[in-house]
């Protein structure tokens with residue numbers, strides 16, 4: 001490692017820092033922290049006059065990195081756009097990095113971006129202390145605190161023209177998952193920038209926190225109602241049975257207990273109400289704020305979000321002590337994928353296929369306009385994922401997303417599932433009645449999958465709900481106002497079903513505000529990116545890649561199960577590959593290879609077989625022999641036909657397969 005003489009370091013610190021004392025804000029990085037960071041930079045072997053490698057990572061690599069930081073990216077980008085609006089035309093840029101200081105997204109004034117590019121303040125470049133020495137991003141990560149690095153406080157002289165304010169973004173367990181930064185020309189320094197960055201980082205943290213748990217109740221609370229929904233609100237998550245899971249910084253502060261102490265608490269022990277009270281509260285059509293008394297005696301008001309996959313009714317029951325198993329942390333295997341799917345916005349579905357891009361552009365135009373969307377597409381093309389993405393990008397994103405698969409619920413139950421029922425409405429009905437899916441979606445989005453399978457008799461009732469925006473539970477004479485955005489999906493031809501009298505015309509015309517068709521996987525041009533992104537998300541760090549042979553087969557395959565088939569195949573292949581990080585033909589299931597063989601006939605089959613043999617290290621001679629045998633088999637043992645098919649003479653066939661009669 002290169003060691004810089006101590007005198008150079010001393011000299012640097014004898015230079016007065018250009019940030020005037022009266023312009024410093026509380027929380028600005030004290031000189032001692034900058035000095036410590038310079039010492040670290042020196043230890044990394046950096047020299048002040050170094051010009052480090054400025055080249056960004058390749059586009060594909062960056063796309064994978066963004067995928068790995070999908071949750072952070074999804075929550076940070078809107079906050080960055082808002083932040084940018086505050087500093088527009090001030091020769092600054094807003095930057096988001098991952099936990100290692102690699103820039104994943106940036107936006108800024110064109111004139112400054114040009115300058116910034118010269119020192120590689122651009123996506124795909126690392127700004128850790130190890131690579132750039134003292135700088136706001138790298139030092140914020142090293143110190144785990146908001147950091148301002150101004151002008152010649154930067155370690156590298158090339159960066160002295162900058163002033164940068166960065167705040168780390170932490171997850172619900174206190175781990176730094178990224179950094180938000182505003183960088184600009186040092187002459188544009190403004191004392192409020194750091195405060196703006198901190199507030200924006202807190203906003204991102206809060207949003208990430210609220211979405212961190214699946215199947216959980218998230219309570220937003222504060223003693224003053226006007227603070228609910230602001231940065232000052234406390235947020236706490238509970239399992240469906242009421243067990244405490246986690247709280248954000250302000251939540252811990254308001255509850256007055258440490259994270260460790262809260263682990264033994266339940267909703268009831270903290271707020272003096274059984275969790276079933278939430279259930280009752282949200283059964284009303286226009287639930288107001290919850291009035292809660294904390295164990296300290298202080299009253300707070302709250303709003304709960306019931307992020308339950310399996311319906312509100314799981315909240316019922318008095319058995320908090322026997323709480324449901326805690327919701328998985330998003331960092332846990334598999335759960336991250338689920339959380340990511342819930343959070344994915346439309347931009348993440350845009351992986352380079354022109355048909356998809358067009359579709360997303362159309363959908364973007366109707367977001368929040370109360371226009372029903374009808375998604376068509378073969379099974380597994382991602383209709384539900386698209387519906388969830390539409391919801392996540394819509395102004396209703398904070399509301400519930402309730403999916404109902406009309407084909408998977410027995411016809412006799414669809415009515416009660418959708419509309420709910422009153423206490424004792426029918427034999428076998430649950431004691432307390434049940435909230436229907438339509439009401440559960442109140443304030444959010446109702447996704448009716450396989451709408452073509454909706455029983456004819458219920459279609460009129462559904463139409464009435466959509467037109468009157470009122471729902472009447474079974475056995476009740478009271479109608480409840482609902483406000484839902486509707487997205488439907490089908491893989492049937494609804495016009496054809498209408499012609500056969502299976503689908504009502506009036507409902508069809510009510511549903512098809514915007515009709516979009518998801519292309520099947522075999523027609524998509526972005527298969528390679530899709531595979532890379534999926535492997536990056538699924539293999540926790542993007543350690544897996546498919547071999548060129550496998551990719552070639554993927555391109556040729558018809559994918560009748562579309563994404564469902566591809567994702568299952570890749571999940572299994574990752575397990576098969578184990579420590580072998582390249583997924584090869586050896587890791588492909590036999591039935592997939594057989595499908596390929598039969599799809600492409602004997603010749604392509606021979607190629608697929610040959611590919612497999614290459615993967616198995618089969619010798620050329622042996623491969624040739626096998627190809628001839630396969631071709632003979634395909635040609636019913638006819639040597640002339642085989643020779644013609646393989647483009648060789650009959651003699652060659654006899655020579656290569658000597659025991660042929």
Ligand SMILES: Nc1ncnc2c1ncn2[C@@H]1O[C@H](COP(=O)(O)OP(=O)(O)OP(=O)(O)O)[C@@H](O)[C@H]1O
Nearest residue numbers: 349378379380381382383384385386534563564567
């Ligand atoms: N663009 C995508 N990238 C990665 N995975 C995807 C994508 N689209 C869909 N998937 C995955 O494929 C599977 C099927 O997706 P989804 O349920 O949305 O399809 P669908 O069209 O609604 O299927 P069905 O018609 O059978 O209900 C899910 O596991 C989903 O996460």
